[in-house]
Amino acid sequence: MDKNVVLHAEGMNKIYPGTKALDNVSYDVLKGKVNVLIGENGAGKSTLMKLIAGIEQPTSGKMYMDGEEVAFKDTTEARAKGIGIIHQELSLFPNLNVYQNIFMGREQTTGRFKLDNKTHIAETNRVLEKLEHVMDPQTLAGDLRVGQQQMIEIARNFLQDDLKILIMDEPTSSLSEQEVEVLFRLMREFTEAGIAIVYISHRLEEIMRIGDNVTILRDGKYVARAEVKDIDVPWIVQQMVGEGKSYPKKDREIEWSKREKVLEVKNLTLPKSGGGYLLDNVNFNLKRGEILGIYGLMGAGRTEIFECIMGLRPEHTGEIYKDGKLLEIKSLRGQIDNGFAIVPEDRQAEGLVQTLSIGKNISLSSLEDYTKAGFIVKKKEDEQIDRQIKDIMIKVADKDLPILSLSGGNQQKVVIGKGILTNPDILLLDEPSRGIDIGAKTEVFDIINQYAERGVSILVISSELKEIVSIADRVIVLSNGVKTGEFVHEEVSEDQLVLSSYKGHGTKKSLKEN
């Protein structure tokens, strides 16, 4: 075996009840390199990494390190061999403080039993300094920002002395630009020290920057492997999707100036609890059948706009007009009755009731429309559900199946379908394509376009430039709570959006200097 290969996995299979998550995949992890692993959701990346990190065990297949066969019963065994993993989902203890989180499972003790918190704190400070994230080690993890929490997750793995392989499953998904820079620099330090990094990410630009080699999986199978210097983004996308799929280009010939305004937001302002503003005098309007994109960095105030409109932020000021009438926003239910529907950002936590069936999830928001004398008329409900399932193109054998039996993309369609069933005039979509694969994204966009054609006006938040450029008729950009740009479809360019999204930070800074 090549001595640059620190771990070799041969013929890995993983079968879950009903699905083959990994199908005879062989994989080499190269020493001192950033080994990128990509594929659509459900391609088997995370599964492969779970097997290597000992979180799950392969159905069949063998792994070798230094020419010896290895098998890991749990994460502790994998860790003993120098394999660390930064999980995709945060796995912190919100009830414990920073140093407890970092040292959990690898506590230092004086004598046999007594925890050595002095060492814990000192080591924590050292690691956090290296990560350029100095914070009080006594802070509760639950009180930290998501980005900081991600850093804690990363810091846990930096403490391992004999680290050989570090698996990073989407570590940048909630980091800011600067935080990503720090992380990349540290990754370079690691590889120079001979540590192998396995890097999973959906951000293709990132991969081109930091990766050394790329392995692509599709539907649990190995597809291709290449050196990053030999390839480009279109090539990767092509390998991932299997055919030359890209986002559909829209071509709507509508004279927007003649369309009536459905929604008008004036001077929307939302104070921050510690002073300053989450939203600072934001103005925009939305026309019938229009798709208005809202772009901005994390924390720019995008979600807060939705929260104000839906009545979740009673402390906001400013006026919101619908069809020319000033709205008095009382409650979320009231806003649904006023013709609004929202598809929240966090599908699992806010969008779905996991214990209910597909059908019940679809009809949840509009149940009252199917009642007679307080009882649900099953036939009426079923009719609506069936129509909606067809409408949103979910492939499903039986609407009584549990919602979790659907893929992420189809689950998202269900959440959209639920919103649509309340017959909204205005649909608010918060990151509708987050965490779903490219194929399903395209379908979700088709659905959005279809409803826009029928006259539903849509506000859509997205962090992905390409996505928002292709789907929106018009885009507004938020930066630090301020609206910093507005572009109609023909003139939207990715560069302009990015530029605008940083503007708000500049002005704030110059204000301070004065």
Next chain:
Amino acid sequence: MGKNRVKKAGNTNWVMTLLKGRTLLILAVLVIFFSFASPNFFAVNTGLTIAKHVALYGIMGIGMTYVIITGGIDLSVGAVAGLSGMVAGGLINEGLTIAPLGVTVYFGLPWIILISAAVGVLIGWLNGFIITRFNVAPFITTLGTMNIARGLANLRSNGATFSNIVGKEALGNTGFNYLGKSIFGIPAGVIILVLIAIVAACLLKYTPFGWHILAIGGNAKAAKLSGIKVEKNTTLVYMFSGFCSAIVGMISAAQLVAAHPATGEGWEMNAISAAVLGGTSMSGGIGSVGGTIIGAFIIGVINDGMTMCGVSEFWQKVIKGIVVIAAVIVDQFQRNLQAKMALQARNEGK
């Protein structure tokens, strides 16, 4: 503007301190109230009587606190106390009859205590085993073992009471009643409470085991991924709770110099109330031994204080229920305020 904000923050800090020390505050208010309401309340003797009762809720509450910290619940504690009291009483008065051999064995006091405690630990182990191995909800598991233990306690004597459990010189099993007496004026139960409390508090705060159970309650999945033996630690916690209950059963039997199979009925509610009043979060991950002991004192003071004031037992229950719910509401309020302040600190830090 800046000045204003500092002042505001100062105010919230003051409220925070008040909220954090609220359990002690409630206790102090209750003591002052009953001192006025009942002339005999504020006296050393009354204090010792209350402490004697509090020892029972306190010890049970400590075991319960551990269980609740892992995100579970132990409803079997009262029944286990009843069972272990019956085991101890039976061993003292009747010994252990081994039917096939036709002999009756009388054990010495240390063995009697050890066996009775072991019964509690065994039921605790059974709880942990069922919960971790078969994934049965703790509520259901311990509801089942509660009935099993209560049934066994009654079966031991066919529902009768073992009275006068002092042992006989000739059999060498005397001395059990000392568990119910006082040593240098301090009830033995209180001394045991202090010992168990110190050990439990140190375990929770200063050892990896303590971290691990906090972690299990905070995020069980993450605990597992961090290499923590979730099943083993959870089972240990239920065994500890069973142990505490068994000790309570013995102290109670010794205090009464009699073992009754119905002893401990409804005590699980006192133990849960003590833990919750002491700031233990029912969703797991948060709790302290010190808090639970203060909680136990609150319950003890309400019980005995109201009895001394002549409040009927029925009204006592109503009032205890209100106090517990009010405590949780205040707790929730404090947590929200704390989260708000953390957010504020974060924003100002930026």
